[in-house]
Amino acid sequence: MLFSLSTTFASGILTSPPSTIQVGEFIRQQDPVEKPGKISVTVVRSVESESIKVTVYFPQDANSVKISLHNLLGREISVNPTTAADKGESLFQFDTRALSNGPYFVVVEALGQRITKKIMLTR
Numbered sequence: 001m002l003f004s005l006s007t008t009f010a011s012g013i014l015t016s017p018p019s020t021i022q023v024g025e026f027i028r029q030q031d032p033v034e035k036p037g038k039i040s041v042t043v044v045r046s047v048e049s050e051s052i053k054v055t056v057y058f059p060q061d062a063n064s065v066k067i068s069l070h071n072l073l074g075r076e077i078s079v080n081p082t083t084a085a086d087k088g089e090s091l092f093q094f095d096t097r098a099l100s101n102g103p104y105f106v107v108v109e110a111l112g113q114r115i116t117k118k119i120m121l122t123r
Helices: 002-014 023-030
Strands: 040-046 051-058 065-070 076-079 088-095 102-110 113-121
Touching: 040 102, 040 113, 051 065, 051 102
Parallel strands: none
Antiparallel strands: 040 051, 051 088, 065 076, 065 102, 102 113
């Protein structure tokens, strides 16, 4: 009895009209276009100078910028003293010589956005 129910259900699916969604529309729904005012952040560790370099792209001038380094417990370890940034790319640097190995988080707060990037510090 269960088999006949499945067969009836499957035949109903086969007779349904084809979908009207175009392939391009489906892809746009899956990958939304980025907002034009979004900040982008790249974190790179420099082995030579034992530091973390944070490159931030600002789509417009930012009056209030806070870039901080946090440990795994969420405690703020270091804060970059910069309070403003111009439109375009800005480079920020954190010294990691006094830090132990393990996971850390770089937090960028500007233009009403908060972006967190996880890094793993190893020597």
